[in-house]
Amino acid sequence: MTLNHIGLTVGDLDKAIDFYTTVFGLTLLVGAETATRETAGADRRAEVFGERWRGMRLAHLADENGTGIELFQFLELEPVYPAEHFDYWRIGVSHFAFTTPDLEGVIARLEANGGKARTGIHLVRPGCRICYCLDPWGNAVELSTGTYAETHLSGAGA
Numbered sequence: 001m002t003l004n005h006i007g008l009t010v011g012d013l014d015k016a017i018d019f020y021t022t023v024f025g026l027t028l029l030v031g032a033e034t035a036t037r038e039t040a041g042a043d044r045r046a047e048v049f050g051e052r053w054r055g056m057r058l059a060h061l062a063d064e065n066g067t068g069i070e071l072f073q074f075l076e077l078e079p080v081y082p083a084e085h086f087d088y089w090r091i092g093v094s095h096f097a098f099t100t101p102d103l104e105g106v107i108a109r110l111e112a113n114g115g116k117a118r119t120g121i122h123l124v125r126p127g128c129r130i131c132y133c134l135d136p137w138g139n140a141v142e143l144s145t146g147t148y149a150e151t152h153l154s155g156a157g158a
Contacts, residue, residue: 005060005068006096010137011081013057013073015114019136020061020069023109024098031059031071052076063098082138095132095140103129103145115141124151 010016013032020026035045036055046053054076062068073079088094100106107117114136121131128146135141144151 003067005062005070006093007070007072008135008137008139009072009074009079010135010139011073011079012137013059013071015136016071016073017059017061019113019115020071023106023113023115024063026061026063026069029060029062029068031061032057033059034075036075049074079137088140095142097142097144097148099144099147101145103131103143106143107131107133110135110141110143 008016017028017032021028034055034057035041037046037053045056049056053074056075057073059071060068061071098106103121107121110133111117116134117131118134118140119132121129123129125146128144128151130142130144130151133141133143
């Protein structure tokens with residue numbers, strides 16, 4: 001089994017598409033699309049998101065391995081942005097991570113495109129450095145120079 005995709009809520013879908021393709025090199029597969037209670041798939045989406053759901057814009061992106069990021073901008077409610085520090089104690093996804101050999105370059109692109117480095121760069125084991133960041137909508141993104149296995153196999157970790 002492999003990870004298929006992660007769904008993220010953003011406040012501006014067009015800017016999010018630009019951010020994730022520019023900063024992380026993701027490829028836009030589909031979107032931006034609008035889905036409402038009147039479009040195909042409405043029953044499925046209402047079941048997923050609940051009775052309050054009325055509509056959204058969405059896009060599908062993928063990395064070079066085919067793992068996807070699905071971006072959502074919900075239309076019926078004003079977005080609620082997280083506080084400066086993400087609510088790590090809340091049940092659910094706390095962050096997601098990208099592996100890159102160019103940590104400083106990605107951080108620079110992230111900050112130039114409206115994101116923010118939350119932490120400094122930390123060495124977690126020889127050859128593996130990490131930095132926690134935020135996208136422009138407050139989603140926590142970890143950047144790592146090592147793969148997940150390289151970072152954690154010997155008991156070292158973030």
